[in-house]
Amino acid sequence: MGVALRDIIADYKTPVSWEALPGIAAVDANNTLYQFLTIIRQPDGTPLMDRQGRVTSHLSGILFRISNFMAKGIKPVFVFDGKPTQLKQATIEERRKLRDTAGEKWREAVERGDEAEAYKQARSSTRVDDTIIRTSRELLGLMGIPVVQAPGEGEAQAAFMVARGDCLYVISQDYDTLLFGAPTLVRNLTVSGKRKIRGRQITVNPERIVLAETLAGLKLTREQLIEIGILVGTDFNPGVEGVGAKTGLKIVQKGEFAAKLKEKQPDFDPAPVMEMFLKPPVTTEYSVAAGHPDAEGIKKMLCDGYDFSEERVDKALEGFSVKAGQKTLESWF
DNA sequence: CGTTCCAA
DNA sequence: TTGGAACGG
Incomplete structure (x- = not known):
């Protein structure tokens, strides 16, 4: 993957x-x-x-x-x-x-x-x-x-x-x-x-x-780490055959990224892949605030809907709501 | 994966 | 008590 x-x-x-x-x-x-x-x-x-x-x-x-x-x-x-x-x-x-x-x-x-x-x-x-x-x-x-x-x-x-x-x-x-x-x-x-x-x-x-x-x-910049990724292959490009992470590291450290690609994949332009990692589409429209667990709703969905055992769901919910929002010892220091 | 069971 | 095997859905 x-x-x-x-x-x-x-x-x-x-x-x-x-x-x-x-x-x-x-x-x-x-x-x-x-x-x-x-x-x-x-x-x-x-x-x-x-x-x-x-x-x-x-x-x-x-x-x-x-x-x-x-x-x-x-x-x-x-x-x-x-x-x-x-x-x-x-x-x-x-x-x-x-x-x-x-x-x-x-x-x-x-x-x-x-x-x-x-x-x-x-x-x-x-x-x-x-x-x-x-x-x-x-x-x-x-x-x-x-x-x-x-x-x-x-x-x-x-x-x-x-x-x-x-x-x-x-x-x-x-x-x-x-x-x-x-x-x-x-x-x-x-x-x-x-x-x-x-x-x-x-x-x-x-x-x-x-x-x-x-x-x-x-001893790499993030761009260089991405270059290594491109050499070994990412979701956005196939990578160079026979090049793993260690070989990729050596190539990039020697400044031979562009040359190696030109040699092995002359028709491939790595710029869009680099761009994808450096400036991917992201949004600021989100919230990380947690809501309250709906124990009854969860049981209705899992037990009534998907045949989960009520006993097991209850047990999972126990650790859940009891500790939710509770400070751990660590966070006091 | 995560929980529960059970033999040692 | 423990940890490997079986179960969960």
């Missing part, structure tokens, strides 16, 4: 404890929903569904994660994607094809009883469609979570909101927000900290990446 800068950013990630995170956080909504939909599945790949067969994985993810956020003093603002730019069309089309193929392979794997393959293909067939967006927004509204509609990329809008000081950091798994200028990015903000990767269980801790520290450490 996101721009593959992991290998050069690794040294500038610092573990961060939950105690250091209270405040307003700009959540990359599409990234979060995609994550829920890919991961909250049964071993054969079937997502959580109500009795009518409507997918509910995202609703489960939102309910429990936000309940935990609230209990820890993290006030999320969900930022949704707007209209994709023309630059992204090729990527969108490519992803659609991959999803469709995966959907077929999933069905085939289920038929022949290959559970591991079914799970893998099901994940690859994940799509954050209009229904997922609509139902997520409905639940967030009932929870009193502010929602921001980005004019373009949600990641750009989230970065902008942090840069303006309206939010403390962006929550996303992708590094794209750094290219969009997010001063601080927090990854792996999950409660359990445990993840099963290929049968192995590993502990994943929340980590913080400060853009200024990363640029200083790599």
Whole structure:
């Protein structure tokens, strides 16, 4: 998915404890929903569904994660994607094809009883469609979570909101927000900290990446970081074959970005992509103020509408409303 | 992913 | 009490 800068950013990630995170956080909504939909599945790949067969994985993810956020003093603002730019069309089309193929392979794997393959293909067939967006927004509204509609990329809008000081950091798994200028990015903000990767269980801790520290450490300007992104490939351009983050870093540090592109992709003009990261469409028409959670409304939607257990929803709401607006010990100092 | 269950 | 397995919808 996101721009593959992991290998050069690794040294500038610092573990961060939950105690250091209270405040307003700009959540990359599409990234979060995609994550829920890919991961909250049964071993054969079937997502959580109500009795009518409507997918509910995202609703489960939102309910429990936000309940935990609230209990820890993290006030999320969900930022949704707007209209994709023309630059992204090729990527969108490519992803659609991959999803469709995966959907077929999933069905085939289920038929022949290959559970591991079914799970893998099901994940690859994940799509954050209009229904997922609509139902997520409905639940967030009932929870009193502010929602921001980005004019373009949600990641750009989230970065902008942090840069303006309206939010403390962006929550996303992708590094794209750094290219969009997010001063601080927090990854792996999950409660359990445990993840099963290929049968192995590993502990994943929340980590913080400060853009200024990363640029200083790599001796780069933000424009140069974007240049590396362009070389390895972004949602807006395919990248140069055989160039990863480390090679890209070397090329850019030697000042050979333009020359390398001219050599490998003579017909490609990187200026519009650079422009997209430096001056993306964003809006100041938003509010990060949280509303009051409507416990009855949430129960009506989830329990009556989507067959959630009332007991579990009640429990999630408990941590929610009790701690909402309550000062954490940390914030007194 | 996050919660709950259950064996040790 | 703990942590891996099963469940949730």
